[in-house]
Amino acid sequence: MLKNIPKIISPELMKVLLEMGHGDEILLADGNYPCHSVGVKVVRLDGHGIPEILKAILKYFPLDTFVEENVLLMDNNLSTKPEIWKSYEEILYDSKEDFRVKVLERFKFYERAKNVFAIVATSESALYANIILKKGVVKT
Amino acid sequence: MLKNIPKIISPELMKVLLEMGHGDEILLADGNYPCHSVGVKVVRLDGHGIPEILKAILKYFPLDTFVEENVLLMDNNLSTKPEIWKSYEEILYDSKEDFRVKVLERFKFYERAKNVFAIVATSESALYANIILKKGVVKT
Amino acid sequence: MLKNIPKIISPELMKVLLEMGHGDEILLADGNYPCHSVGVKVVRLDGHGIPEILKAILKYFPLDTFVEENVLLMDNNLSTKPEIWKSYEEILYDSKEDFRVKVLERFKFYERAKNVFAIVATSESALYANIILKKGVVKT
Amino acid sequence: MLKNIPKIISPELMKVLLEMGHGDEILLADGNYPCHSVGVKVVRLDGHGIPEILKAILKYFPLDTFVEENVLLMDNNLSTKPEIWKSYEEILYDSKEDFRVKVLERFKFYERAKNVFAIVATSESALYANIILKKGVVKT
Amino acid sequence: MLKNIPKIISPELMKVLLEMGHGDEILLADGNYPCHSVGVKVVRLDGHGIPEILKAILKYFPLDTFVEENVLLMDNNLSTKPEIWKSYEEILYDSKEDFRVKVLERFKFYERAKNVFAIVATSESALYANIILKKGVVKT
Amino acid sequence: MLKNIPKIISPELMKVLLEMGHGDEILLADGNYPCHSVGVKVVRLDGHGIPEILKAILKYFPLDTFVEENVLLMDNNLSTKPEIWKSYEEILYDSKEDFRVKVLERFKFYERAKNVFAIVATSESALYANIILKKGVVKT
Amino acid sequence: MLKNIPKIISPELMKVLLEMGHGDEILLADGNYPCHSVGVKVVRLDGHGIPEILKAILKYFPLDTFVEENVLLMDNNLSTKPEIWKSYEEILYDSKEDFRVKVLERFKFYERAKNVFAIVATSESALYANIILKKGVVKT
Amino acid sequence: MLKNIPKIISPELMKVLLEMGHGDEILLADGNYPCHSVGVKVVRLDGHGIPEILKAILKYFPLDTFVEENVLLMDNNLSTKPEIWKSYEEILYDSKEDFRVKVLERFKFYERAKNVFAIVATSESALYANIILKKGVVKT
Amino acid sequence: MLKNIPKIISPELMKVLLEMGHGDEILLADGNYPCHSVGVKVVRLDGHGIPEILKAILKYFPLDTFVEENVLLMDNNLSTKPEIWKSYEEILYDSKEDFRVKVLERFKFYERAKNVFAIVATSESALYANIILKKGVVKT
Amino acid sequence: MLKNIPKIISPELMKVLLEMGHGDEILLADGNYPCHSVGVKVVRLDGHGIPEILKAILKYFPLDTFVEENVLLMDNNLSTKPEIWKSYEEILYDSKEDFRVKVLERFKFYERAKNVFAIVATSESALYANIILKKGVVKT
Secondary structure, three states, X not given: OOOOOOOOOOHHHHHHHHHOOOOOEEXXXXXXXXXXXXXXXXXXXXXXXXXXXXXXXXXXXXXXXXXXXXXXXXXXXXXXXXXXXXXXXXXXXXXXXXXXXXXXOHHHHHHHHOOXXXXXXXXXXXXXXXXXXXXXXXXX | OOOOXXXXXXXXXXXXXXXXXXOOEEEEEOOOOOHHHOOOEEEEOOOOOHHHHHHHHHOXXXXXXXXXXXXXXXXXXXXXXXXXXXXXXXXXXXXXXXXXXXXXXXXXXXXXXXXXXXXXXXXXOOOOOOEEEEEOOOXX | OOOOOOOOOOHHHHHHXXXXXXXXXXXXXXXXXXXXXXXXXXXXXXXXXXXXXHHHHOOOOOEOXXXXXXXXXXXXXXXXXXXXXXXXXXXXXXXXXXXXXEEEOHHHHHHHHOOOOEEEEOOOOOOOOOEEEEEOOOOO | OOOXXXXXXXXXXXXXXXXXXXXXXXXXXXXXOOHHHOOOEEEEOXXXXXXXXXXXXXXXOOEOOOOOOOEEEXXXXXXOOOOHHHHHHHHHHHOOOOOOEEEEOHHHHHHHHOOOOEEEEOOOOOOOOOEEEEEOOOOO | OOOOOOOOOOHHHHHHHHHOOOOOEEEEEOOOOOHHHOOOEEEEOOOXXXXXXXXXXXXXXXXXXXXXXXXXXXXXXXXXXXXXXXXXHHHHHHOOOOOOEEEEOHHHHXXXXXXXXXXXXXXXXXXXXXEEEEEOOOOO | XXXXXXXXXXXXXXXXXXXXXXXXXXXXXOOOOOHHHOOOEEEEOOOOXXXXXXXXXXXXXXXXXXOOOOEEEEOOOOOOOOOHHHHHHHXXXXXXXXXXXXXXXXXXXXXXXXOOOEEEEOOOOOOOOOEEEEEXXXXX | OOOOOOOOOOHHHHHHHHHOOOOOEEEXXXXXXXXXXXXXXXXXXXXXXXXXXXXXXXXXXXXXXXXXXXXXXXXXXXXXXXXXXXXXXXXXXXXXXXXXXXXXXXXXXXXXXXXXXXXXXXXXXXXXXOEEEEEOOOOO | OOOOOOOOOOHHHHHHHHHOOOOOEEEEEOOOOOHHHOOOEXXXXXXXXXXXXXXXXXXXXXXXXXXXXXXXXXXXXXXXXXXXXXXXXXXXXXXXXXXXXXXXXXHHHHHHHOOOOEEEEOOOOXXXXXXXXEEOOOOO | OOOOOOOOOOHHHHHHHHHOOOOOEEEEEOOOOOHHHOOOEEEEOOOOOHHHHHHHHOOXXXXXXXXXXXXXXXXXXXXXXXXXXXXXXXXXXHOOOXXXXXXXXXXXXXXXXXXXXXXXXXXXXXXXXXXXXXXXXXXX | XXXXXXXXXXXXXXXXXXXXXXXXXXXXXXXXXXXXXXXXXXXXXXXXXXXXXXXHHHOOOOEOOOOOOOEEEXXXXXXXXXXXXXXXXXXXXXXXXXXXXXXXXXXHHHHHHOOOOEEEEOOOOOOOOOEEEEEOOOOO
């Protein structure tokens, strides 16, 4: 643990976030996501939901403003969208980042996820809660 | 995730618990414990408190009844003992295990911890919350 | 060993089962299956038949109900099907999972097996006893 | 699997047995033995009892006749000795090896076990079933 | 060394043979074969000829009777075939396995060898002595 | 790079700082320090002086207030102390941590450094600029 | 540190430079470059700008004069080119190497970077500061 | 060092030469060759020229007489060929091997070199000094 | 294989012999020697007797003439010494090395063997056939 | 290879020299020195004598002036000292370093060598040519 850093960010997760560059993507995956068969680095955060992790990450993580979308969600193909998306929207809004959401059809989301920099394996139990973030430029 | 297994138990933690044998000890360490300099295996569960982990572990973990003490706590050297010890006692009681607590002076606790099988690194913020469990025999 | 966990589930097997996600598949292979040349992770359980392993795994492993088949068998191309399939059916029935069996022609089965998450190498001596399970969603 | 080799002998176990030399010892440990904290190589054979493994190993493993004892058991300190020892005696007798049993006090057994070549981790549930074998010379 | 196991079978070779399954192939390569550039596992048995190794392996290794050929030789393209093939034939005959030999043109043999499970690197000095064995089912 | 984290803190350094616990020590070593022969983890930050690193670290790193000294310096054995110590004092003062400096004789410093958690290898060219920090408790 | 070698050149960077041969390329990447997802070796020099590293490297690094361009820059697609390019030009001029600059469109630059020998990850904050150097022949 | 083995042949080089088989090729590369980006094993012999290494290797290394060329050189595309080729010719002649030289155009040589068994990285400073040897059959 | 090098010397054994220096010792161990529990590097040459290996090694291996004994044998404590020692003596004599034999009591031999550079694990079946060689200086 | 760096300094040797700090020692060992049994890092430079390496190293390597001796030689115990020491003296003199030689009795030299940072394994054939250098402070 360190001063001023949320406890939920493990040493390994922080290292991964620092190593990511402009355009790299990270997937926050729900508890049922087949994380280990994707073939990319997996950081496990068992026992946690996604919103608390999303909030902690966005304290440090700039979203990419060079592209049309920097937040990707997996579609449930229903008229009623997953409840958890609302909390995502609030967290994104509070982060003051310029977020641009796109909803991807389920299998297109799986395709996209094959090229992420890393996957955070959570225990989120809400359905269709998976979310990909695209990293932007850190201004100094 | 699996059916009937608490989500907080990571794949790595479950593997460690299964590999432990009679007499092996595990330390659930608070967020400030110097886990990585002890020289034993560390399983990180960042972002969690100890009580929820203790409860999940005791669903599977028998305490050692061949010895006088099977639960070790770190003394705060005050007349008022840490609040969190009460919740430990309730969880131990609910587990139906035959628990036998011993309070160790701080540096004796550190000494003892050098020989544990593994350390679970939590983010528990309560002071003097460290707890060692000694594994007993699984009856069949 | 742990309380409430069948002894046949090795620490490594439990870790693999916990790491699998929705849609990942596991192959329980008979003693003659060329497990090590498939190119995926192999968990050895020498000396055991498949039924006892299948029974233990289904205590924790939900089958995938998003797809038309979640249990795959290798066809013997005879009118009389392997005796062992009956015990599989009973175990699947007892598990209360919504199982949906599909029989694959031998070489299609080999093809399918190339993409499983892991293979459990058993010493099952019955012919055409290989079985693939597709993991479903853990409901909470 | 191979012709003429018992199915319970895993590839890794056979390799270990072949690498052992005159005077090296192997521990067949029950399901509660703290195998992984001894600090030597562990070969897991989860789900099996010790007698079936002992029988298979003695098909290949000569006992050391240069010393006074080549089979070591852990004492239960009772007048009635563990039931399982009888099956050990039968298996040893059937092996035609010149076996010489010594019963060690529990902590002396633990001491002795620290220097074995390897430990076979079984799921044997009988108490005081641990057994150490000392390898002899292969005559040709 | 172990009782009843030929001394020429190294611990590593025995482990490889035990891990092979139905349909896997092993190449016994002569001393000039480019074993290490094939890209598969190599087990070295320097200083030995192939016949003594072949004889030892066939004590344990069943040949595949599901296919038309289970023994492959490299053609010398001459009317007089290599002398060493006769000793192979005798050893195969003595093994009581149902062997079915096919002679492959040199470059087809190289192609085939790219997919073997393992190569045994010998010091056999006879020309065109390379031989591939296809593993069959162990009956129990 | 991330928002709000000084660029000089490398991913590896941040991971190390997060893994350190109460009482663990870190050495910021000058360019001539024999870092790699100490036998502990070395994080290289070539090309940098110590003050800029010290300042960045103290943004996150609490000093230990359970002990009499939490900042250790290497003595030059002269009446005039190294100029760089003044900048250290300013940085420590600005950090608002409760710092307690102790000056160690050169060889005692080397002794102490043998047990640090990690060494940051800098290119600091000032003499006697080595500094050890002892980590305290993160309050939440 | 060594005599006559700039302090900013880390041991690992020097090793990489020495191992590079004629035609190999190295990328000096700014702080936002996605270095770790390229798939090549990354040497981190956190906290430094590119000009000071470029200057140090060119003390040892010959540019390739067998090709039309040996220095590659990433275009900002504006009429005003990045300020930092001027300092690059001065440093290249001072190096006395025969430098030949080519400006690549952003995505072509990314393509080119996929085949470099190594990437130096800096904390350079200027935009479009990335630069690739192609190594020439060392004359003796 | 050993009796009767030239001092310039390092332990690693000898091991590589012994592991090579019929048809495998080795590249003796000059000091500017991009050895480490080829993707094959590199044996470094810094500080040496190629002729002395060639001479030592040919004491043990038979050339392949099954093919039309067993020695490959990189063309300088000039009427005057590199001086060093003469010393190669003398060394090849003295080796009593049946050598058959072919000169390859520069980029064809690079192509060919991608499939060699290993590269010996020398410090040869002569231009166009690179040489590939194809290993033949050891007669006994 | 290479020209002029005995086929029994494996690539790994040759590397070990080349890496040994003045005063380093090598043990040629019989088939029952507990090679893998000594804790030093083991080179396996299964299937071979010691004399043929000894003969091949002495072609390259100088014995140490700075000490009183450079060949060590394990005593059988009988008046009749092992038959195989005679063949050792002949091989040593033929090597033209200045050999000086010392016979060590069995447990002193084991002690001595703990510090050898490497052990060659043979399948020699003669009793008390173990032999240690001490390497001397290579004269040039 | 790089501009201005002697070709004899391999990438690995340069990395080692850069990682060494004040007080660390390096041994340049002759061709018969038992380098690999010392237990420290070995950098091989087969085929070279020590003088050429010493000369190259001293271009970068400062000697320690805080101690009474910074160059250590192994005594031949004769009135006539090894010829090669004269060339060492000239090279040391030419380096302009403040060198202070001490001659150590053979076994004391071996003792001292056990704690060096690294050993450079040369093929120097002169007797008693071993030399240890103690690194000093790089002034800037």
